Amino acid sequence: NVQLEMKALWDEFNQLGTEMIVTKAGRRMFPTFQVKIFGMDPMADYMLLMDFLPVDDKRYRYPINLSAKEVYIYIILNSMHRYQPRFHVVYVDPRKDSEKYAEENYKTFVFEETRFTAVTAYQNHRITQLKIASNPFAKGFRDCDPEDWPRNHRPGSLQIMSAFARTRNPMSSPPQQ
Amino acid sequence: NVQLEMKALWDEFNQLGTEMIVTKAGRRMFPTFQVKIFGMDPMADYMLLMDFLPVDDKRYRYPINLSAKEVYIYIILNSMHRYQPRFHVVYVDPRKDSEKYAEENYKTFVFEETRFTAVTAYQNHRITQLKIASNPFAKGFRDCDPEDWPRNHRPGSLQIMSAFARTRNPMSSPPQQ
DNA sequence: TTCTTGTCACCTAGGTGTTAATAT
DNA sequence: ATATTAACACCTAGGTGACAAGAA
Numbered sequence: 001n002v003q004l005e006m007k008a009l010w011d012e013f014n015q016l017g018t019e020m021i022v023t024k025a026g027r028r029m030f031p032t033f034q035v036k037i038f039g040m041d042p043m044a045d046y047m048l049l050m051d052f053l054p055v056d057d058k059r060y061r062y063p064i065n066l067s068a069k070e071v072y073i074y075i076i077l078n079s080m081h082r083y084q085p086r087f088h089v090v091y092v093d094p095r096k097d098s099e100k101y102a103e104e105n106y107k108t109f110v111f112e113e114t115r116f117t118a119v120t121a122y123q124n125h126r127i128t129q130l131k132i133a134s135n136p137f138a139k140g141f142r143d144c145d146p147e148d149w150p151r152n153h154r155p156g157s158l159q160i161m162s163a164f165a166r167t168r169n170p171m172s173s174p175p176q177q
Numbered sequence: 178n179v180q181l182e183m184k185a186l187w188d189e190f191n192q193l194g195t196e197m198i199v200t201k202a203g204r205r206m207f208p209t210f211q212v213k214i215f216g217m218d219p220m221a222d223y224m225l226l227m228d229f230l231p232v233d234d235k236r237y238r239y240p241i242n243l244s245a246k247e248v249y250i251y252i253i254l255n256s257m258h259r260y261q262p263r264f265h266v267v268y269v270d271p272r273k274d275s276e277k278y279a280e281e282n283y284k285t286f287v288f289e290e291t292r293f294t295a296v297t298a299y300q301n302h303r304i305t306q307l308k309i310a311s312n313p314f315a316k317g318f319r320d321c322d323p324e325d326w327p328r329n330h331r332p333g334s335l336q337i338m339s340a341f342a343r344t345r346n347p348m349s350s351p352p353q354q
Numbered sequence: 355t356t357c358t359t360g361t362c363a364c365c366t367a368g369g370t371g372t373t374a375a376t377a378t
Numbered sequence: 379a380t381a382t383t384a385a386c387a388c389c390t391a392g393g394t395g396a397c398a399a400g401a402a
Contacts, residue, residue, distance in 0.1 A: 021371085024383080028369070079381075120382050121371095128371070138370040140388035198395085201359080205393070256357075297358050298395095305395070315394040317364035 002087065002109045005034040009134060010113040018116035019127045022077050030135045033085055033114060045092035051075075055082040055115060077118040085114045179264060179286045182211040186311060187290040195293035196304045199254050207312045210262055210291060222269035228252075232259040232292060254295040262291045 004010065009031050010018075021027050033050065040046060052075065077083060090106040098105070122128045132138045181187065186208050187195075198204050210227065217223060229252065254260060267283040275282070299305045309315045 030370090132371070135370065137368090137390060138388090139390080141371055207394090309395070312394065314366060314392090315364090316366080318395055 001038040002089070003036045003038070004111045004114070005036060006031050007111075007113065010111070013127065013130060014113040014115065016126050016130065017124060018114075019119045019122055019124060020077075020116045021122070022079055022118045022120060026074070029116075030131060033087070035087060035109070037089065047088075047090040047092060049088040049090065051086050051088070052077060052083040053086060054078075055084050079118050079120045082115065082117045084110065084112070085116075086110050178215040179266070180213045180215070181288045181291070182213060183208050184288075184290065187288070190304065190307060191290040191292065193303050193307065194301060195291075196296045196299055196301060197293045198299070199256055199295045199297060203251070206293075207308060210264070212264060212286070214266065224265075224267040224269060226265040226267065228263050228265075229254060229260040230263060231255075232261050256295050256297045259292065259294045261287065261289070262293075263287050 013031065020029055087109045088106055089109070093101055093105050095101070117123070122131075132141045190208065197206055264286045265283055266286070270278055270282050272278070294300070299308075309318045
């Protein structure tokens with residue numbers, strides 16, 4: 001079982017139509033896609049993966065591999081297109097004929113409230129204001145309210161991943177180590 | 178085969194008698210222990226480890242586990258004692274009776290120029306000056322020379338690890354993930 | 355005395371939306 | 379018109395030695 005962290009914040013963005021800035025150099029998502037996983041076998045190995053499905057129609061589909069060790073592969077998102085993030089937990093089957101059990105060894109989780117539109121500049125001013133109000137790194141643009149925003153992630157939660165996205169221009173160099 | 182990075186800088190510190198500040202909260206080493214490894218099998222798994230041996234006499238000995246994935250375990254160093262860092266490369270033997278080959282499956286590397294004395298405050302003013310001159314984070318204390326120090330690590334080198342050290346007071350909480 | 359601790363100003367490093375310039 | 383890019387001020391986050399106060 002998997003539980004989305006900061007669900008209230010995701011809901012608030014989703015109500016307005018979440019937008020995520022994409023840049024050539026890569027840009028973090030905010031809110032961060034962050035989950036708690038329950039019911040894992042402490043002795044087993046797992047792979048944690050994430051990908052983004054185009055929602056409406058569109059043709060592009062790019063996988064992103066993320067694990068707790070933060071090994072991830074770049075993805076490319078098209079600006080002005082809408083995407084649905086997905087989260088996959090893959091059990092690393094120690095059996096030699098593990099391919100036979102591939103279908104039963106993974107589970108996919110979709111949180112609809114994490115849908116977003118990739119943009120190069122915000123289209124909805126209310127989204128901009130909500131980002132400024134809730135993202136600590138945008139504090140410099142706040143007018144009022146020096147208070148009472150739920151700060152960052154809750155202690156005790158496991159940050160599984162933070163994702164980068166880019167516009168369609170290919171990058172030549174891998175991310176700095 | 179393993180090659181120490183920033184050897185010239187290590188040599189310069191070693192000539193004066195390298196000192197490393199230790200604090201309760203943990204303090205990074207500077208220079209950073211950083212190596213290039215040659216001759217690895219790209220298809221094999223390895224474990225990279227580090228520990229610190231007391232040099233002169235002294236009784237304390239604490240292991241530190243470091244890997245390229247930066248999983249590490251705290252260590253405790255005694256202030257005013259001298260230590261010799263060591264670096265171990267362990268081949269993860271896929272054979273079922275791998276314990277039998279344990280002795281031939283690892284290799285230890287010692288760079289004497291990385292010896293240092295753990296201190297809570299610098300004892301040698303020339304060490305302080307060399308730290309200020311060569312560590313970018315201490316730039317605020319530089320008088321002159323806005324120039325020409327070999328910046329940080331060379332691009333292309335693999336940073337295997339950076340180590341933390343602490344004074345002997347036990348810490349209650351593990352490092353933030 | 356000598357060593358240790360906590361606080362601080364001053365940095366590095368990098369994540370924000372803004373804005374003006376450019377591309378489409 | 380509309381979408382994208384690059385530079386920027388303003389933040390968060392955290393790594394420095396200095397320094398004063400405390401401990402041994």
